[in-house]
Amino acid sequence: MKQSSLCPKFEKGMQLLGKRWTGLILYQLLSGPQRFCALEGALPVSGRLLSERLKDLEKEGLVHRQVFTDSAPVRVEYSLTEMGKALTPVLKGIESWSQSWIELNADEMANDSEE
Amino acid sequence: MKQSSLCPKFEKGMQLLGKRWTGLILYQLLSGPQRFCALEGALPVSGRLLSERLKDLEKEGLVHRQVFTDSAPVRVEYSLTEMGKALTPVLKGIESWSQSWIELNADEMANDSEE
DNA sequence: TATACTTACTAACGAAAAGTAACTTTGTTA
């Protein structure tokens, strides 16, 4: 792998956010702690990758994983840490940029209203 | 592929920025129009992928490609369009978030100072 | 008691994307 002249922190940050689903998972968690199945239902990501990403995000300190053993079937809730919450303006920024600039083509429009 | 309840524009925006290298390429272009080889030199990305990404970004309207046939070997310059420039605060936001929150581990520190 | 069901995952496998190296084309300089 080639060496870049970029700040390694920035590069690592981009590498994190530049992974498929990471941004959407974090965005989804902005609305509060959520269970695994809730995230799975809200995003078009498979359980396999969701699990993988959440593990990564937990390791990197963006997401907190809490298991509730008291309730019926074990409940696992994921939430943003301070580090994760600090990304709020970035995620919101991407959201509003998308609203302003992204155009959907026919395929994407169709996809949007079916299944 | 499952269907999400997300805004399709936001989803598409995230899909764009959530592709490897896209963010770094756009960030690099914040400092002004640049040639292919300049980007290739500045980022740890291979020519193959750089070419692919630039083509995508041009198609999506974030990047403008201009060929200068006048000068010695053909010169190709890439620059941000208005749509691309509109991402400035997002990219800067990721940069400062990274500065504040990202920690490098030993491997990454080592990697940083060699080659 | 047996069965079916739920949550939160994990394993296996084919398909798509990424990384690497070599090659092409046009023109330039030694």
Next chain:
DNA sequence: TAACAAAGTTACTTTTCGTTAGTAAGTATA
């Protein structure tokens, strides 16, 4: 004429993804 540079492209290997199926623990249902 040989070697070099820019801007890619091709071919090939390795990683990552997406899909489907399966697991463990516990619950409700018959």
